[in-house]
Amino acid sequence: MLDIRKVRANFDEVKEKLSKRGEDLSDFDKFSGLDEKRRELIVKTEVLKAERNNVSQQIATMKRNKENADEVILRMREVGEEIKELDDELREVEEKLNYIMMRIPNIPHESVPFGDSEDDNVEIRTWGERPEFEFEAKPHWDLGTDLNILDFERAAKVTGSRFVFYRGLGARLERALINFMLDLHIDEHGYEEILPPYLANRESLTGTGQLPKFAEDLFHVEEEDFFLIPTSEVPVTNFHRDEILNGEQLPIAFTAYSANFRSEAGSAGRDTRGLIRQHQFNKVELVRLVKPEDSYAELEKLTGHAEKVLQLLKLPYRVLNMCTADLGFTAAKKYDIEVWIPTQNMYREISSCSNFEDFQARRAHIRYRSEAGAKPEYVHTLNGSGLAVGRTVAAILENYQQEDGSVIIPEVLRPYMGGKEVITK
RNA sequence: GGGGAAGUACUCAAGUGGCUCAAGAGGUGCCCCUGCUAAGGGCAUAGAUCGCGUAAGCGGUGCGAGGGUUCGAAUCCCUCCUUCUCCGCCA
Missing domain, CATH: 1.10.287.40 (Serine-tRNA synthetase, tRNA binding domain)
Structure with a gap:
């Protein structure tokens, strides 16, 4: 607001x-x-x-x-x-x-490029080398199905479309990634771990800006008027809702794993196969509550934390400065990190890092006193995916695939995979 | 799921319709006393929010939340939330 x-x-x-x-x-x-x-x-x-x-x-x-x-x-x-x-x-x-x-979006920061569409997003940097295959690369859903580590058919039977079973080393890979990401952010980047509720009430969704305008994107539990969280940004940012913090507590840095639930209303026909667009997916989120004067430096820091995950996994990516048309409702500035997906011959979003300035803090009443007795001021809130786990699995399968259909496990994940180096049939 | 009890300011707590537009205590801050410390004494302490005003300041709201009754509500009525507790059920 x-x-x-x-x-x-x-x-x-x-x-x-x-x-x-x-x-x-x-x-x-x-x-x-x-x-x-x-x-x-x-x-x-x-x-x-x-x-x-x-x-x-x-x-x-x-x-x-x-x-x-x-x-x-x-x-x-x-x-x-x-x-x-x-x-x-x-x-x-x-x-x-x-x-x-409540329905007016945030004001773009002056460093945000003007644009009419996603074509006007500005590429800031790229990292890593795209793999070159001597054979015909397979899409991750074929790799995962052939390796018997992803099962889309049975998920469609048990629940419906846009759901998946992870199985065997697939399930373990997903879990390894979650732990690897959390450990990195906790031990190297100084975040405190949070394991939040997956259902949130109307006030919380309003606080972070999903409501009232975007209700159709959410799964709703009518009986209790609860919503399945579309991202752990919701419970984690709202953790300090209606509070006045002590300035010495800032910056507050939380990292949280959660499952996320999105109705994907309006995206019928897009990414119908594979892990890219699921109704339920795992994500490790980064949330920061900071003093207003620090928030743009904090955005760079946060984005770096998300990038670090891809660097350690040795996955090629690029970073975009999102233009005015593609900012989203709540952000004043947003970087998207996109990972290389070989069979699609394009980069796909794997993280979104935003500075909301006081837009969410104003809705959620999150304030701080710069010193004892000072007037309360709104904090600035930021968040970013660090990273979307399902899409990371997709990127690993596709970028690390070999001619025989096996997939090499990135080195940093091997300690989390019982020392295994490759996923084979 | 059923039954009880409770929610008042930073904390504890008094308060059954108007000398309470929230008493008192603790804590905290400042001051006095004292060579220093302790003890003792004095003063202050509703944070927040909204509106008017250049400002000093004035006013509105506020006793878990939201409604209602009344000239007037912390107090009476209704709905809801949270906590504690007993019974039942359950991982």
Whole structure:
């Protein structure tokens, strides 16, 4: 959510910046009228409430002195009615204002390239050597199925499309990756490990920005009004929701493994085969709560932590600075890390590293005091995948495949795989 | 799933409709006393948020959350949440 005072004071400038996202801003024009109406109603209602407070004291005194207060009470009854009407009107105006504010995306940072589509994302760097095969490389779903480590058919039977069974060394590879990533972030990068709930309530999803606008992307448990988390960003960022932190605690760095659940509404027909787009997938997430002045340096740091995983796995990748059209709702700036998928002859997203500035903190009420007694300020929140595990498995299978259909296990994972060096039939 | 109890500020805690627009204590901060420390004494302490105002400041909200009754609600009524506890069930 944007700062309502800043929007008020710099309406045209804010609107101009938001328009770069290519977002429909027709609702946004109603802001000024509603904001003014709101403050006008507040003034009116507060004058009456102040009067009511005073007169109620007078009535108390009169009653104590056994004086007749009927006339005053009658008058105050009318004032009470008037307050109720104004409060109702105020509530309506605030609901409308809130409706708009909760659906306005974040303002892009000045270092974000302008663009109309994903074609305008800017490649910042590439890393690693793409493998060259002397044979026809197989897609990871064929490799996984032939090696009997992935079973899409049975998952479709047991649950439905876009689910998978990992089996044998496949399951172990997934688990090895999770542990490898967590250990790296904990031991080398200084993160604290969190194992969060996989269901979150409406307030939490609103805090991180998935709600109210993107409900159709989520699985919903109606009975309890819980949502399956689409990323552990949700429970982990909301860990400190409605809290005022001590400035000395910052930066807070959490890493969390969780399963993630996405309805993938609207992506019918895309990536229908393989591990790239599943309704349920594993991910190790990085979350940082930082002081505002540090957040852009922190974004570089966080992105580096995610890249390190790919470097140690020796998987080729590139980093993109996402343009205004491809930023997502909540981010002020976002880097996507894309891993090389040989059979698709392209890089595919494996991590998204974002600085949300105070956009999520404002929604989730996460604040800090720079020193004891100082006024609370919003923290800046960041997160990034470190990494999406299923897509990492896809990348390993495809990049490390051999002519006979076996797959070499990256060296750093072997201690997590019982010392095995290769996955064969 | 069923039954009980509770939720008040940083902590503990009083408070059954108006001299409480939250008493008191602890803690914390500042000060006094003292050669130093302890003990003792004094003062301060509702954080947060919203609105008006150039500002000093003024006002609204606030007793787990949200509604309601009333001239007036921490207090009465309704719904919900959380914690503790007993019974049942369960990994």
